[in-house]
Amino acid sequence: MDHKVIVITGASSGIGAESVRVLARQHAKLVIGARRLERLEALKAEFPDEQILTLKTDVTKFEDVQALVQLAVQKFGRVDVLFNNAGVMPVNPLVKGARNEWQRILDVNVMGVLNGIAAVLPVMVQQKSGHVLATDSVAGHVVVPNFAVYNGSKFAVRAIMEGLRQEQYVNHIRTTLISPGSVNTELYKSIPDPAHRQAEIQTEATIGIDPQSIAQAVAFAINQPDNVAVNEVIIRPTDQAV
Numbered sequence: 001m002d003h004k005v006i007v008i009t010g011a012s013s014g015i016g017a018e019s020v021r022v023l024a025r026q027h028a029k030l031v032i033g034a035r036r037l038e039r040l041e042a043l044k045a046e047f048p049d050e051q052i053l054t055l056k057t058d059v060t061k062f063e064d065v066q067a068l069v070q071l072a073v074q075k076f077g078r079v080d081v082l083f084n085n086a087g088v089m090p091v092n093p094l095v096k097g098a099r100n101e102w103q104r105i106l107d108v109n110v111m112g113v114l115n116g117i118a119a120v121l122p123v124m125v126q127q128k129s130g131h132v133l134a135t136d137s138v139a140g141h142v143v144v145p146n147f148a149v150y151n152g153s154k155f156a157v158r159a160i161m162e163g164l165r166q167e168q169y170v171n172h173i174r175t176t177l178i179s180p181g182s183v184n185t186e187l188y189k190s191i192p193d194p195a196h197r198q199a200e201i202q203t204e205a206t207i208g209i210d211p212q213s214i215a216q217a218v219a220f221a222i223n224q225p226d227n228v229a230v231n232e233v234i235i236r237p238t239d240q241a242v
Helices: 014-025 037-045 062-076 099-127 148-171 194-207 211-222
Strands: 005-008 029-034 052-056 081-084 130-135 173-180 232-235
Touching: 005 014, 005 062, 014 029, 014 037, 014 211, 029 037, 029 062, 037 052, 052 062, 062 099, 081 099, 099 130, 099 148, 099 173, 130 148, 130 211, 148 173, 173 211, 211 232
Parallel strands: 005 029, 005 081, 029 052, 081 130, 130 173, 173 232
Antiparallel strands: none
16 A cells, blocks of 8 residues: 555545545555645644645535646656545435535535546546545435435446446556445535434434444555456445345
8 A cells, every 4th residue: 555646535524534544554645635624634643654645625626626636646646546535415305496405416426526537537547557436325326215316416426437447447447436324424514404414413323334444445445456446335334224
Protein backbone atom coordinates (compact mmCIF):
# COMPACT_ATOMS: atom_id res chain seq x y z
CA MET A 1 0.00 0.00 0.00
CA ASP A 2 2.83 2.42 0.77
CA HIS A 3 3.47 3.18 -2.91
CA LYS A 4 -0.18 3.83 -3.84
CA VAL A 5 -1.57 7.32 -4.43
CA ILE A 6 -5.22 7.33 -3.34
CA VAL A 7 -7.78 10.11 -3.84
CA ILE A 8 -10.88 10.03 -1.61
CA THR A 9 -13.98 12.23 -1.82
CA GLY A 10 -16.46 12.59 1.03
CA ALA A 11 -13.52 12.07 3.37
CA SER A 12 -14.59 14.28 6.27
CA SER A 13 -16.70 11.72 8.16
CA GLY A 14 -18.13 8.21 8.19
CA ILE A 15 -16.83 5.68 5.68
CA GLY A 16 -14.59 8.24 4.00
CA ALA A 17 -12.85 9.31 7.20
CA GLU A 18 -12.41 5.72 8.39
CA SER A 19 -10.98 4.77 5.02
CA VAL A 20 -8.45 7.56 5.40
CA ARG A 21 -7.46 6.20 8.80
CA VAL A 22 -7.18 2.59 7.64
CA LEU A 23 -5.18 3.50 4.54
CA ALA A 24 -2.96 5.99 6.36
CA ARG A 25 -1.97 3.26 8.81
CA GLN A 26 -0.86 1.27 5.77
CA HIS A 27 1.21 4.27 4.60
CA ALA A 28 -0.71 5.11 1.44
CA LYS A 29 -0.22 8.56 -0.07
CA LEU A 30 -3.60 10.21 0.40
CA VAL A 31 -5.29 13.17 -1.27
CA ILE A 32 -8.60 13.78 0.48
CA GLY A 33 -11.50 16.08 -0.32
CA ALA A 34 -14.81 17.17 1.23
CA ARG A 35 -16.75 20.37 1.79
CA ARG A 36 -15.71 20.60 5.46
CA LEU A 37 -12.03 21.46 5.20
CA GLU A 38 -11.59 21.78 8.96
CA ARG A 39 -12.60 18.11 9.35
CA LEU A 40 -10.03 17.11 6.75
CA GLU A 41 -7.29 19.07 8.49
CA ALA A 42 -8.15 17.44 11.82
CA LEU A 43 -7.99 14.03 10.17
CA LYS A 44 -4.63 14.84 8.62
CA ALA A 45 -3.33 15.91 12.04
CA GLU A 46 -4.01 12.40 13.38
CA PHE A 47 -1.21 11.12 11.12
CA PRO A 48 1.65 13.66 11.21
CA ASP A 49 4.15 11.17 9.78
CA GLU A 50 2.05 10.24 6.73
CA GLN A 51 1.69 11.97 3.37
CA ILE A 52 -1.83 13.41 3.34
CA LEU A 53 -3.01 16.37 1.25
CA THR A 54 -6.36 18.08 1.80
CA LEU A 55 -8.56 20.19 -0.47
CA LYS A 56 -12.04 21.61 -0.01
CA THR A 57 -14.14 19.71 -2.56
CA ASP A 58 -17.79 19.77 -3.59
CA VAL A 59 -18.34 16.70 -5.76
CA THR A 60 -21.24 18.37 -7.58
CA LYS A 61 -18.70 20.78 -9.10
CA PHE A 62 -16.51 19.12 -11.71
CA GLU A 63 -13.80 21.76 -11.35
CA ASP A 64 -13.47 20.92 -7.63
CA VAL A 65 -13.04 17.20 -8.30
CA GLN A 66 -10.66 17.89 -11.15
CA ALA A 67 -8.57 20.10 -8.86
CA LEU A 68 -8.42 17.29 -6.29
CA VAL A 69 -7.17 14.81 -8.89
CA GLN A 70 -4.69 17.30 -10.30
CA LEU A 71 -3.34 17.97 -6.80
CA ALA A 72 -2.49 14.27 -6.57
CA VAL A 73 -0.82 14.31 -9.98
CA GLN A 74 1.16 17.46 -9.23
CA LYS A 75 2.39 16.20 -5.88
CA PHE A 76 2.88 12.48 -6.55
CA GLY A 77 2.96 12.18 -10.34
CA ARG A 78 0.09 9.67 -10.64
CA VAL A 79 -3.26 8.48 -9.27
CA ASP A 80 -3.51 4.78 -8.46
CA VAL A 81 -6.93 4.82 -6.79
CA LEU A 82 -10.00 7.06 -6.75
CA PHE A 83 -12.61 6.34 -4.09
CA ASN A 84 -15.87 8.12 -4.96
CA ASN A 85 -17.45 8.15 -1.53
CA ALA A 86 -19.60 11.29 -1.15
CA GLY A 87 -23.35 10.71 -0.88
CA VAL A 88 -26.68 11.93 0.51
CA MET A 89 -29.90 10.10 1.43
CA PRO A 90 -33.06 12.22 1.63
CA VAL A 91 -36.07 9.94 2.22
CA ASN A 92 -39.61 10.72 1.08
CA PRO A 93 -42.48 9.03 -0.76
CA LEU A 94 -42.73 10.03 -4.42
CA VAL A 95 -46.17 11.56 -3.85
CA LYS A 96 -44.56 14.31 -1.80
CA GLY A 97 -42.96 15.65 -4.97
CA ALA A 98 -39.77 16.76 -3.21
CA ARG A 99 -38.09 17.82 -6.44
CA ASN A 100 -35.32 19.82 -4.77
CA GLU A 101 -34.34 16.75 -2.75
CA TRP A 102 -34.45 14.59 -5.85
CA GLN A 103 -32.14 16.97 -7.65
CA ARG A 104 -29.72 16.98 -4.73
CA ILE A 105 -29.64 13.17 -4.71
CA LEU A 106 -28.86 13.05 -8.42
CA ASP A 107 -26.28 15.84 -8.22
CA VAL A 108 -24.30 14.23 -5.39
CA ASN A 109 -24.86 10.50 -5.76
CA VAL A 110 -24.79 10.23 -9.56
CA MET A 111 -23.07 13.31 -10.96
CA GLY A 112 -20.57 13.22 -8.08
CA VAL A 113 -19.45 9.76 -9.19
CA LEU A 114 -19.42 10.79 -12.86
CA ASN A 115 -17.39 13.90 -12.03
CA GLY A 116 -14.83 11.73 -10.28
CA ILE A 117 -14.63 9.35 -13.22
CA ALA A 118 -14.35 12.20 -15.72
CA ALA A 119 -11.57 13.82 -13.70
CA VAL A 120 -9.45 10.72 -13.14
CA LEU A 121 -10.00 8.60 -16.23
CA PRO A 122 -7.65 10.54 -18.56
CA VAL A 123 -4.87 10.12 -15.98
CA MET A 124 -5.48 6.39 -15.54
CA VAL A 125 -5.82 5.73 -19.26
CA GLN A 126 -2.47 7.42 -19.85
CA GLN A 127 -0.95 5.34 -17.03
CA LYS A 128 -2.58 2.17 -18.39
CA SER A 129 -3.53 1.36 -14.80
CA GLY A 130 -5.80 2.48 -12.01
CA HIS A 131 -8.61 1.55 -9.67
CA VAL A 132 -11.94 3.34 -9.25
CA LEU A 133 -14.15 2.57 -6.24
CA ALA A 134 -17.58 3.95 -5.42
CA THR A 135 -19.72 3.77 -2.31
CA ASP A 136 -23.06 2.41 -3.42
CA SER A 137 -25.58 0.82 -1.02
CA VAL A 138 -27.73 -2.21 -0.43
CA ALA A 139 -30.33 0.26 -1.73
CA GLY A 140 -28.64 -0.11 -5.11
CA HIS A 141 -29.64 -3.79 -5.14
CA VAL A 142 -33.17 -3.74 -3.66
CA VAL A 143 -36.02 -1.20 -3.75
CA VAL A 144 -38.08 -0.20 -0.71
CA PRO A 145 -40.91 2.34 -0.23
CA ASN A 146 -39.97 5.99 0.38
CA PHE A 147 -36.44 5.40 -0.96
CA ALA A 148 -37.32 5.23 -4.68
CA VAL A 149 -35.19 8.18 -5.81
CA TYR A 150 -32.28 7.19 -3.56
CA ASN A 151 -32.66 3.62 -4.87
CA GLY A 152 -32.60 4.97 -8.41
CA SER A 153 -29.40 6.91 -7.79
CA LYS A 154 -27.66 3.86 -6.37
CA PHE A 155 -28.89 1.56 -9.15
CA ALA A 156 -27.45 4.17 -11.54
CA VAL A 157 -24.07 4.01 -9.82
CA ARG A 158 -24.06 0.22 -10.21
CA ALA A 159 -24.72 0.58 -13.94
CA ILE A 160 -22.09 3.29 -14.35
CA MET A 161 -19.44 1.29 -12.55
CA GLU A 162 -20.18 -1.85 -14.56
CA GLY A 163 -19.99 0.19 -17.75
CA LEU A 164 -16.66 1.61 -16.61
CA ARG A 165 -15.36 -1.90 -15.94
CA GLN A 166 -16.35 -3.13 -19.39
CA GLU A 167 -14.95 -0.07 -21.16
CA GLN A 168 -11.64 0.19 -19.34
CA TYR A 169 -10.45 -3.32 -18.47
CA VAL A 170 -8.31 -3.08 -21.61
CA ASN A 171 -6.39 -0.28 -19.88
CA HIS A 172 -5.97 -2.40 -16.73
CA ILE A 173 -8.35 -0.15 -14.78
CA ARG A 174 -10.13 -2.02 -11.98
CA THR A 175 -13.52 -1.12 -10.51
CA THR A 176 -15.05 -1.87 -7.11
CA LEU A 177 -18.58 -1.16 -5.93
CA ILE A 178 -18.87 -0.99 -2.13
CA SER A 179 -22.50 -1.57 -1.06
CA PRO A 180 -23.06 -1.14 2.70
CA GLY A 181 -26.24 -1.77 4.61
CA SER A 182 -26.93 0.24 7.76
CA VAL A 183 -23.74 1.93 9.00
CA ASN A 184 -23.22 4.29 11.94
CA THR A 185 -22.39 7.46 9.98
CA GLU A 186 -23.71 11.00 9.60
CA LEU A 187 -25.72 10.09 6.49
CA TYR A 188 -28.93 10.55 8.49
CA LYS A 189 -28.18 14.31 8.57
CA SER A 190 -29.04 14.48 4.87
CA ILE A 191 -32.64 13.38 5.63
CA PRO A 192 -34.74 16.58 6.01
CA ASP A 193 -37.96 14.85 7.14
CA PRO A 194 -37.79 14.57 10.97
CA ALA A 195 -39.71 11.27 11.20
CA HIS A 196 -37.59 9.53 8.56
CA ARG A 197 -34.43 10.99 10.07
CA GLN A 198 -35.31 9.66 13.52
CA ALA A 199 -36.13 6.25 12.07
CA GLU A 200 -32.71 6.09 10.41
CA ILE A 201 -30.99 7.15 13.64
CA GLN A 202 -32.83 4.39 15.50
CA THR A 203 -31.90 1.80 12.87
CA GLU A 204 -28.24 2.75 12.99
CA ALA A 205 -28.23 2.69 16.79
CA THR A 206 -29.89 -0.73 16.86
CA ILE A 207 -28.14 -2.69 14.12
CA GLY A 208 -25.73 -0.31 12.33
CA ILE A 209 -22.14 -1.47 11.87
CA ASP A 210 -19.00 0.57 12.44
CA PRO A 211 -17.74 2.41 9.34
CA GLN A 212 -14.32 0.94 9.99
CA SER A 213 -15.71 -2.42 8.83
CA ILE A 214 -16.51 -0.84 5.46
CA ALA A 215 -13.10 0.85 5.36
CA GLN A 216 -11.44 -2.53 5.87
CA ALA A 217 -13.32 -3.84 2.84
CA VAL A 218 -12.10 -0.84 0.83
CA ALA A 219 -8.51 -1.60 1.84
CA PHE A 220 -9.00 -5.29 1.01
CA ALA A 221 -10.12 -4.46 -2.54
CA ILE A 222 -7.27 -2.01 -3.08
CA ASN A 223 -4.69 -4.44 -1.74
CA GLN A 224 -5.44 -7.18 -4.26
CA PRO A 225 -2.79 -8.01 -6.88
CA ASP A 226 -3.04 -5.97 -10.08
CA ASN A 227 -4.55 -8.92 -11.97
CA VAL A 228 -7.37 -9.34 -9.40
CA ALA A 229 -10.44 -7.08 -9.34
CA VAL A 230 -12.99 -7.24 -6.53
CA ASN A 231 -15.90 -5.79 -8.49
CA GLU A 232 -18.68 -5.81 -5.87
CA VAL A 233 -18.83 -6.04 -2.09
CA ILE A 234 -22.14 -6.09 -0.18
CA ILE A 235 -21.77 -5.64 3.58
CA ARG A 236 -24.90 -5.85 5.74
CA PRO A 237 -25.33 -5.93 9.49
CA THR A 238 -26.12 -9.51 10.47
CA ASP A 239 -29.53 -8.39 11.76
CA GLN A 240 -30.55 -6.41 8.66
CA ALA A 241 -33.39 -8.06 6.77
CA VAL A 242 -33.44 -5.99 3.54
